[in-house]
Structures are given as structure tokens and as C-alpha cells.
Amino acid sequence: MTQLTGKVALVTGGSRGIGAAVAKRLAKDGAAVALTYAGSEDKAQAVVSDIEQAGGRAMAIQADSRDDQAIEDAVERVVSSLGGLDILVNNAGVFLIGDIAELGRDDLDRTLNINLRAPFVAIQAAARRMRDEGRIVSIGSNLGPRVPWPGLSLYSMSKTGLIGLTKGAARDLGPRGITVNVVHPGSTNTDMNPADGEMSDPQRDLMAIPRYNEADDVANLVRWLVGPEGRSVTGAEFTIDGGANA
Template structure:
């Protein structure tokens, strides 16, 4: 299922043309939180943006409408990141509908909490399918459409660098796997002028981890700045990597965590 909004009508001036003008981006899990902020920021910079969502079609439609309001094209695709066909299909639909693919943001993820005694093979397989296999398969499909200047940006977690709470073994495992994948992609794709990087957010004010939620005061205490990030803070770093200013950054792990891992 998808919804496309096309503002490429004769006589319409595309608003706010920026450093990503003429680019096509796909943001997985782009209907809310960090993903929605990334989708909006890339559109503000000039890109046409596709986004995937597993649930929350109304949220996805709202993000798409906001992108359209900036004069960009928007494509919302319902896709479960645990489904191989859905992951690769979203890439192909984006390229076919929007005329190519320049930027892939692997944002969709499953936050898994539980001790190693409590989380068994079923939870392990699901976490790896969504958090590791999906980004790999999306990247594999995306590079077939990318040319020089292509960008692959995966959203990891500062938990990969500093796991200060119990119950995060499986989640930290999956986010650490993105580091190895990204370093390999950087080497494989560098000769083609395609970069690959990981952005590791720290505590970020979203519905899943609100800045006024239980335990938030303790979490803030682990940061150097003493407060949560806004989703837009993460989106700003992604936009930098996606643009021409990020052309010489590849294989990098960039912490946007307020000094959580300092």
C-alpha cells in the first residue's frame, strides 16, 4: 500500500530548494520520531522523500503531507522491516516511482529490552531481522540504483558504545552489527563514490523515550549536556552526511548523544 504526492506540476516553483535539490531519499521507519524528523529535514534541503512504515498509516500520511507542503514529492510505503520482500520492494518502488535513489537512511528499528535469560531464539531472530538484515538488504538493493554521490546512512544507538543499563544485550548486539556493516560498505562502495556512515543517537525525546518519562532524570545524568536531544538534532547530522558537505566522510560512527559516551 502506498500514497504518492506529486508537486511537479507545470508552473509550480519548488519551495526552499537546498543542497539536496534533485535528490531522491528513502527513510525507513519515517512516520514518527527520529525518522519523521529526518524525512522532513531532507525534504527541506530539497530532496523528494519516500518513507516506510509498519503501522500508523495516519502518521505516515501526515509526514507525506508535510513534505508535499514543501514542494517535494512524497511516497509513503507500508513495509514491515522483518519481511525480506517488503524491504527490497520498498527500495524498488521508490526508485521506480520517484525516478531513482540517491540517499538511503536505515532508520527503522526494534527496541528490544530483556535479560539474556528472558530473550530466546524467537526474539533474537526478530531483532536481527529488523535491525540488521533489513538495513543490509536495503543497502544491497539501493546500490543498484545509486551513482557517484550516493549515500547510505544507518541509525544506530549510543548503546553500541556504552551500555550502562542492564537488559540491553540483544539491542546492543544489533546496533553494534551496523558498525561492521557500515565499515564494509564504505570499503566496497568507496570506489563508486558512495559513502556509508552510522549516526548513533543518544537519549532523544520521542514517544518511545520521552524526556519526561520514567527514568529520564537518570538518563539525562549520563549526558554531558544534561538534557535529551530533539529528533531534529539527529536529522541535522543526517542531512549533513547526505549532502555534498559529507562527501569525504565514510565508514564513520558519529555520536549525536550529548556526550553520553564521552
């Protein structure tokens, strides 16, 4: 028996990158895992297949993070299909950059809806159905606490908002033993920001350890927070960025 055996987890945006790594890591430690995806059904089903082939239990749920009802329905489906909910990982996100004078209101709405409103809705829905001693982790960004380049005002605002949401929800849910934390990854080697990409060297120049994260590095930190070792850690921020924000 592993430490998450009997637990049920929901990972939003779990079809690729950090979300896929988190889903697989939690499943490896025994959790039954549901993951949401917006449009990449083939990638989501590939993650489910990988988990099942390794002996785990998983399911994929189509849910656009801009749709409140879709998020709420995903939570209900997890509870009805997998028998409960113990872990929520808010990973779905969008990265839009641009000068603040040039960004459109549609950019504003999309970014805030996916990066901030969706985690609020998911936490709210999960709190109503989550068992006591549950775990909630949101994936923020090291570009929330620190903005090293221009063009990041919108994205950084949305990720900074997760900090306040995390601290407030930690106070609200603490009496039930539910922990709420936020993880701030720095540059992570995914298809969105490859370690050999055009802008990778300027990112490494910021780091104390000039090495990109792998998605598994972030997943391992999330796993620690949602396991028994993290039971007294709540309302906290964890930056994993090679010291870029040091």
C-alpha cells in the same frame, strides 16, 4: 535551489520520531522523499502531507522490515516512482530489553531481523540501483558502543553490528563515490523515550550536557552527512548523545 534538489531519498521507518524528522529535513533541503512504515499508515501519510504542504515531494510505502522482499520492492518502487535513488537512511528499529537468560529466540530473531538484517538488505538493494556519489546512513545507538545498564545485551548487539556493516559497505561502495556512515543517537525526545518519562533522569545523569536530543538534532546531522559537505566522510561513526558516552 537547495543543496539536495534533484536527489531522491528513502527513509525506512519514517512515520514518526527520528525517521519522520529526517524525512522532513531532507525534503526541506530539496530532496524527493519516500518513507516506509510497518503499520502506522495514518502517521506516515501525515508526514507526507506535511512535506507536500511545505512544497516538497513525498510518498509513503508500506513495508515490514522483517520482510526482505518488501524492502527490495520498496527500493524498486522508489526508483520507478521518483526517478532514481541517491540517499538511503536506515532508521527502522525495535527496542527489546531483558536479561540475557530470559530473552526468547523470537526476541532474538525479531531484533536482529529489523535492526541488522533489514539494513543489510536495504543497503544491498540500494547499492544495485543507487546512482554514483550516493549516500547511505544507518541510525544506530549510543547503546551499541557502550552498555551502561543491564538488560541491553540483545539491543546493543544488534546496533554494534551496524558498525561493522557500515565499515564494510563503505569499502565496497567507496570506488563509486558512495559514502556509508552510522549515526548513534543517545536519549532522544520521542514517544518511545520522552524527555519527561519515568527513566529520563537516569539517562540525563550519564550526560555531560544533561539534555535530551530533539529528533531534529539527529536529522540535522544526517542532513550534513548526505549533503555535499559529507562527500569525503565514510565508514565513520557519529555519536550525538550529549556526551553520555564521553
